[in-house]
């Protein structure tokens with residue numbers, strides 16, 4: 190990519206087609222006509238998504254001494270959302286067109302007086318605030334008292350467990366709590382494939398710091414999060430950090446920056462990094478009556494920590510990596526599609542391919558598969574010509590293909606083909622694991 194990257198609108202359909210054709214993402218409830226804006230992750234998609242989440246967890250939790258993990262419940266009582274402000278403010282303004290009955294988000298209309306569905310002017314109703322949280326009932330009763338919500342973000346789980354984690358983990362500010370999990374929003378305008386859906390996965394971390402250090406840590410996390418995407422191979426020309434203007438900031442935030450990616454429809458958000466001050470802990474302390482602060486013995490001072498929050502979408506990020514890795518090149522007059530995914534994100538790391546389906550090769554090919562499967566996700570494919578099988582593996586980003594041929598039976602060696610260069614090496618079976626380990630590290 191050059192420095193002046195521009196969006197590639199055609200890429201969108203290519204990714205949607207590849208996702209369906211190769212089993213990354215399926216329309217949910219497809220056999221019943223499909224459930225709009227909801228998706229199921231197929232055999233390859235579940236691996237890609239898991240690898241994105243693993244890479245995040247590794248860098249945010251495993252490789253840090255100052256961040257611990259959490260897996261909080263999805264169902265939560267109204268008190269949580271009252272304190273967080275979501276019951277009052279987590280809404281979008283909706284208007285109905287009295288001519289065609291279409292419903293639109295007022296803040297997304299090009300012209301607030303013209304209905305984009307039927308073109309009529311001045312036919313909108315007064316705007317109504319539409320709360321985006323999904324509400325349901327706990328237990329067999331449907332009374333208001335039994336109302337609960339599906340969380341619209343994972344973040345509140347970290348705030349309401351602040352004291353539990355502080356008292357059990359021996360961490361002290363600056364320290365963070367990280368969580369990956371599903372969130373639900375009754376989005377009025379879902380779309381762009383898995384970019385905006387009603388059910389999605391988030392990867393969020395709340396980093397609690399002494400108030401005087403908040404700006405320093407905010408800058409640190411902006412940089413650290415940008416580096417994460419770049420380290421996993423994202424094209425530097427297609428990713429940027431955009432600081433919010435003052436009029437975009439929440440009233441409690443003294444700084445927010447979005448990590449944006451150049452999607453086929455233009456620049457759009459992958460992740461938000463916010464300096465949230467002491468808003469969340471103070472709100473929950475006030476509403477619950479519990480102390481949510483920290484006593485710093487060294488300085489003999491009690492304070493409410495400030496929070497820096499890097500909040501990313503796992504499903505959205507997986508799609509961005511898919512788009513970023515997609516490449517087409519002409520080889521000997523044919524177009525080859527190749528996903529140049531970082532090894533850590535590739536669904537399968539290796540494919541074992543017996544040259545022919547003949548019984549004579551199967552035992553050795555299975556022996557190779559068995560020797561590698563403990564360490565890596567390995568695909569095994571023995572149908573079609575070897576050329577077609579290489580092409581299938583290139584298209585889903587498998588870094589190495591290991592071919593077992595008739596010579597293998599004599600020389601105990603296999604051909605290893607690398608995805609990006611298509612270069613091949615002959616490697617003896619007793620060296621194979623070490624050869625791959627060196628390259629897949």
Ligand code: GAP
Pocket residue numbers: 341342343344374376383384385386387388389390391393458459460461498500501502503504505506
């Ligand atoms: N706790 C702060 C928070 O939730 P957000 O900007 O609303 O902030 C964080 O969400 C990230 O979650 C977004 O940057 C995006 O990647 C992802 N996300 C939010 N809504 C989404 C949706 N409807 N579908 C897919 N991903 C979504």
